[in-house]
Amino acid sequence: MNCSLRHSEPPARSSIKVLKQRVEGATINPPVEDSLAIEDPLEIVLRYRRGELEVEKKLLVTMRTPGADSCLIHGLLYSEGIINSSSDILNLSYEGDGQAAPTRAFVTLAREELMAESVGKRHWAANASCGVCGTNAIENLALAPHLKLTDEAKVSVQLIHALPNLMRSKQATFDRTGGLHAAAIFTSRGELLASHEDIGRHNALDKVIGELLCQQRLDQEPLVLAVSGRMSYEIIQKALMARLSIVAGVGAPSSLAVSMAADFNLTLIGFVRDNSYNIYSCPKRLI
Secondary structure (H helix, E strand, O other): OOOOOOOOOOOOEEEEEEOOOOOOOOOOOOOEEEEEEOOEEEEEEEEEEEOOEEEEEEEEEEEEOOOOHHHHHHHHHHHOOOOOOHHHEEEEEEEOOOOOOOOEEEEEEOOHHHOOHHHHHEOOEEOOOOOOOOEOOHHHHOOOHHHOOOOOOOEOHHHHHHHHHHHHOOOHHHHHHOOOEEEEEEEOOOOEEEEEEEOOHHHHHHHHHHHHHHOOOOOOOOEEEEEOOOEOHHHHHHHHHOOOOEEEEOOOEOHHHHHHHHHOOOEEEEEEEOOEEEEEEOHHHEO
C-alpha cells in the first residue's frame, strides 16, 4: 500500500491570543497572537478477515500532532511487529469531522496472522510522551536476539556534528510553536531521507519509519537516526526494529537505552550540540 501524505493535511498548529509579560513590566501588555502545537487523539482500529467474517479490533488511542497520519500508522504497526511491510496493509481509511483532523483510522490487514501476540500484550492506550506505557508485563519489554545489528556502517564525525542543524532546518512547526519533537533519518553519507515533527517523540519516530517503510528503504543500507529529545527504551526499541545502526540525539539517554544499545550493537550518541557529543556504545562506527 502507498502511504504517501494525504493531499489535504490538517494543520499542525493553532492560533491563540496570549498576554506576554516581563517581570519588570509595570503594566499589562495587550494580547498578542501566538501559536500552539496541536495535540489530538487518533483511535486506530484494525480490520481483518476470520473465515467469512470481517473482524474489528480497537488497537489504541494515541495523542499526536495531526499530519502524516498514514506514516505514523505504518511506522507504529511495523515497530510493534504487527506488520512486516507496507503490503501487509490492504487499505487505510479515516473517519472525522469535515476538514478537521481525523479522529479514527481503520486499518485493513492482509491476513489474520498479522494479529501478532504483541497486540494482546498491551492495554494500548498511548499519550504524547509514552510509547510503551501500555505494556502490562516486564517480560514484554525484552527484544528478540535476532535484532542485534551486524552491519559495518561508518559515518564521519562531521556528519554527527551536523545532524541537529540538518534536522532543525525541517522543523517548520517548531519554529512557530516551540512545542514539538522531531526525528529524521539519514544515510551514512548524510542524505536526508525523512523528517517529521510531532508532540510525541515516539510519534515523530514512527512517522519517519513509516515513510521509509512505504518507500521500501528500510534495511536496504545502514541508516542514521537523529532525534530532538531524550533517548529512552522506546527510541532504541523502534530503532532496532527498523535496523537503524546509529542513533544521535541532542538530549540524554536513559540507563536502559544505553544498556540496550550496547547489547544490540547499536551506536548511541547523546548531547550532540555545541560541537561536542557523548558516545555511549559502539564507537567503532565513527570515523
